[in-house]
Amino acid sequence: MRTDGSPRPGRRRRAAAALTLAPFFLFGLAFEVVPVLTLVRSSLVHDGAITLANFRRALTPVMLASFRNSVALSVTTAALGLVLGTVVAYALVTTRRRSVQRALTALADVTTNFGGAPLAFAFIVTLGSTGMITLLLARGGIELYPRFRIYSEPGLAVAYLYFQVPLMVLLVMPALLGIRTEWREAATSLGATAPQFWWRVGLPILAPSLLGSFLLLFANAFGAYATAWTLTGPDVNLVTVQIAALVRGEVQFDPALADALALLSLAVMALCVAGYQWLTGRARRRAA
């Protein structure tokens, strides 16, 4: 029961609420909003006037190539992660063995949090020129090197899949669980084949969450830096590697240039995350 006749005056309550909220919002302003807005401003201002000149200067052939590489790597690993993750999740959802389902969901849960330097190093040990799997395949007559190198873009894609696939499994499992067996049975009793069911019923239901997951996986790869840096150093030309080099001052330091690049990648990421939010919101409303 609400007791609105309580003796505390509303003003004091509001003051107390403001006091509990203040630290959070002050922190958000000081370390999230204002610093990012500083970047936005400095990337748009050149010689005291608002202009897009910084963006034009930033998009040198090398930088354009870095965007192409980052997008290609992100699309590849997001698409492969989407397909492989969905297959694994579907196998998990439909398995009759509860213990297998629990154990592998836990495995996905743990491994999607692995990343960065240790992960990159684990892949050097596994698929490097004298890695365990490399040696094993060589024994079987398959020479990976020099055609494949873990220190290159394809190698990086394999390492990224290590956190993309389990993330996809976790993202898509709730949506797959939402497909009721009764729907499947209803479709079958009306004469639909399995492919027909998936094409006409399953896929349209899953579409928003699949597309949303793809966007999140894309952003996950696009913003990644630690794995790429540990594995390939400056050899692979990615947007995050370029920005980090500018931050560390390894190349001639032009602040406006770095800011413009950062803002472009921020825009790519923001679109992905906003799209993900919108699509999962839609999926949730539809499920409700």
Place this chain on the structure above:
Amino acid sequence: MRQRALWRPLALGGFVAFMTVPLVATALFSVSTRWDRTLWPEGFTLAWWARVTGRAAFRDTLVNSLLVSLATVLGAALLVTPAVYASRLRAPWARPWIELLAIVPFGLPGVVLALSLIRFYGQVPVPLVNTPAILVAAYLVLTLPFMHRSVANALDAIDVRTLTEAAQSLGAGAGRALIHVVLPNVATGVVNGGLLVFSTAFAEFTLANLLVGSRFKTFPIYLVEFTRFDARQASALAVISFAIAWAASLVLMWAAGRSGAGREAVTMR
């Protein structure tokens, strides 16, 4: 029928192999004498472990990472819990803004966050640049989504308003209601969020490298240095790093299993 049953073990077996082989290989590599010509390590030794853990820098970087991660956990709990509580109880207007601030870090690449902090705090007269304090602040931004999600889920699972009003009708002040009635009920959420925050901050490399670098070496920075010149000792460090992330996740799952609440794990790298 046989064909239909076969794809499942293939998919699941392939998944397990892909997820575990790199970890097993790293662990084996860290205890093998030599393993670059033969299928199986030529012999086993603990020498690399002894050498890498014997260095003073090992202890220093481990302590640095622990301190930064714990400070981040504490800061995240203190910033997020009261704010989310207030937004559920007295200030519903704040809710969308809190959610916005907690979703933005998902779209903020580590390199961009580092650049924006260096740019802004380089031009204001606050001595933050190159200090561990700015690293903790950056980690707080990075992990805001985790702490927010966990605390919000825990708070939404109980009826905050009724609980608080019951406490207040019994004579407790707002502060006492929060500490004695609401907090015990959201403790699981704070602990869950704290574990995610801890394992993220502990393994983080990008921000540490760009914001403080060699001035305040964390464990992941130490690891990356070793991958450049001694692979065997680096593999021992990688195993430690995996073990800590694994332990945090196990505690998390154990806590989630106990409270019966699931969690949404979405991490950005």
